[in-house]
Amino acid sequence: MRFQKTVVALCVGALVFAPATGAFADEAPQDPSPAVSAEAPQPQQAPQPEAPAPAEQPTPAEQPTVEAPTAPGPTPETPAPAAAEAEVSGSVRILDAVKRSEARVALVGDELEAQDVLSAPSGVTPGAAFTWFVDEVEVATGARYTVRAEDLGKTITVSAAVEWPASEAFASGTASVRTAAGVVVKQQATVTARTTLSGSAKVGSRLVAGSTQLSAPIGIAPWTGSYTWYVDGVQAGTGTFYTVKPADAGKRISVGATLAWAETGSYVAGTAVVTRSAATAAVAKPVASVTPTLRVNGYAQVGKSLRASVSVKKPSDLAVSGSYLWYVNGKQYGGGALLNVTPSMAGKRITVVYRASWGSAKYANGSASRQSSYVARVDRPTAMVRSAYAQLGARQDCTALIERALRASGTRVGDLGTRAGEYAGVGGKRVSSLKPGDVMVWEGRHVAMYIGNGKAIHSGYAGNQTVVASAYLDGRPSSILRFA
Numbered sequence: 001m002r003f004q005k006t007v008v009a010l011c012v013g014a015l016v017f018a019p020a021t022g023a024f025a026d027e028a029p030q031d032p033s034p035a036v037s038a039e040a041p042q043p044q045q046a047p048q049p050e051a052p053a054p055a056e057q058p059t060p061a062e063q064p065t066v067e068a069p070t071a072p073g074p075t076p077e078t079p080a081p082a083a084a085e086a087e088v089s090g091s092v093r094i095l096d097a098v099k100r101s102e103a104r105v106a107l108v109g110d111e112l113e114a115q116d117v118l119s120a121p122s123g124v125t126p127g128a129a130f131t132w133f134v135d136e137v138e139v140a141t142g143a144r145y146t147v148r149a150e151d152l153g154k155t156i157t158v159s160a161a162v163e164w165p166a167s168e169a170f171a172s173g174t175a176s177v178r179t180a181a182g183v184v185v186k187q188q189a190t191v192t193a194r195t196t197l198s199g200s201a202k203v204g205s206r207l208v209a210g211s212t213q214l215s216a217p218i219g220i221a222p223w224t225g226s227y228t229w230y231v232d233g234v235q236a237g238t239g240t241f242y243t244v245k246p247a248d249a250g251k252r253i254s255v256g257a258t259l260a261w262a263e264t265g266s267y268v269a270g271t272a273v274v275t276r277s278a279a280t281a282a283v284a285k286p287v288a289s290v291t292p293t294l295r296v297n298g299y300a301q302v303g304k305s306l307r308a309s310v311s312v313k314k315p316s317d318l319a320v321s322g323s324y325l326w327y328v329n330g331k332q333y334g335g336g337a338l339l340n341v342t343p344s345m346a347g348k349r350i351t352v353v354y355r356a357s358w359g360s361a362k363y364a365n366g367s368a369s370r371q372s373s374y375v376a377r378v379d380r381p382t383a384m385v386r387s388a389y390a391q392l393g394a395r396q397d398c399t400a401l402i403e404r405a406l407r408a409s410g411t412r413v414g415d416l417g418t419r420a421g422e423y424a425g426v427g428g429k430r431v432s433s434l435k436p437g438d439v440m441v442w443e444g445r446h447v448a449m450y451i452g453n454g455k456a457i458h459s460g461y462a463g464n465q466t467v468v469a470s471a472y473l474d475g476r477p478s479s480i481l482r483f484a
Contacts, residue, residue, distance in 0.1 A: 083166060086164065088124065088173065090118035092159070092177050092179045093115045094182075095114075096113075097110075098111065104184070106183050107268065108185065108187065110147045111145070112144065113145075114158040118177075121170060123168065123169060124170055125165075126163065126175075127163060128162045129141070129161045131160075132156065132158055133159070145158075153266065157183075158178070158179050159178040160178070162176065162177060186266055189217050189270060190215075191214075191220060191222050191259055193274045194277070195255050195256055196209070197254065201280035201283045202244060203245065205244050206242070207229075207280075209239075209240050214259075216261070223261070225260035226257070226258050227257050231251050232251045246285070246362045249283050254278065256273065256274060256275075258273055259271065285362065285363050285364035287364050288314060288366060291312070291314075292312045292322065292370050293312075294309075294352070295309050296352060297309070301376070302343045308372075317360075318358055318360060322354055322357070324336055324337050324353070324354055350374045351374075354369060380437065381409075381437020387408035387409070391404060391466045392466050393466060395466075397460045397464060398418070398447045401459035402423070403415070418443065418446060419444065420441045423481045428482065429481065429482050430480065434450045435452075438482050439483070441477055441481065442478055448471070448477075454471050455469070456471040
């Protein structure tokens, strides 16, 4: 009986899971619970119609069952893949906010700017927040920082906190970058000096620039970066030397300098304009070397002429002009190179003066003079006649007349007598015909001066007076002597 109860129970279970179709569709369902004995195991709860029958409850062979179809239900959701981590890298630079160039050193008061240089995948947009450090001590945040006085001698660095939001391909994230090298805070050196100028301020000379009274902090070794030359305040050239030009004449020259020095541990490199030198005196043009040489040809003799000429040694690019002036006994007589000696000049001093003058854009104005002097004379015979005429009326013997005439003509004589040989001994030449100025000798008796036209001047006659009388007052002379 136990076996049969068991079968009934399994059948009931099969019915319960059977579908309401086929041969069992018209039969009312039976309650299986009275058929189950107390010893039999309790039947399991029938599954819901949409679920299949459990495999451990086989359907009896004589009652095949049709498996109930599974009712449709929701499709399970596929889990999303995990977001990738973005690779963000980069660096931070410190710029001079004014020059927009990377800063290496800074001065107190300089404004610095932090700039991030980031590399990120497409679609990732990182942003950075900056923090400033002075010798590793945090001092400020933000993109810009103004260097303080207390930062002098220290090093400024910047760190950037980088973060980015999530995107379709990447998760959000953060990173931190910092400047590789910091900015050292230094100071500007104060350097002073005075420019000097040496040389002669004249056209063609070379002026030399230098510096003195140098003052600089310890460790700073400045050098002259450049010299600038000024002519009447207008820039005229550069360099250590300056050659004075003709156009500089009359102007004043000065020179200025610029000093430079290299960076040191405490100071930045720099330059300074040096106080300009005192100006020179007004530039003088060079004095040209001009040497005139005066020559006079001819004779300072009545009836003759004197001609002056000059040669001038001078620079080839200099024009020299000159003029002649003639003076007689110190009084200006006339100009020109030629002078005719007139009887009125006899015995007087004739002087010729040549005056040269010059000047140009290159050379200073200058002048020079040369002169030559002569005593104007007549020819000796004429001079002797003049002297004889001057003695008319004098009470003297005949030899005194001739002695004075010879001396007036330039012949130095002593006490002469009435012998022809004595006159020949002082330069007289024996001639056979008479010309004015000839000495007529009556051997041992008398001497006279022939003045022409058969006349002669005699002394020792009519109370020893000097008179004009016939040349043949004592007959024909025994000798005639001429002084040329």
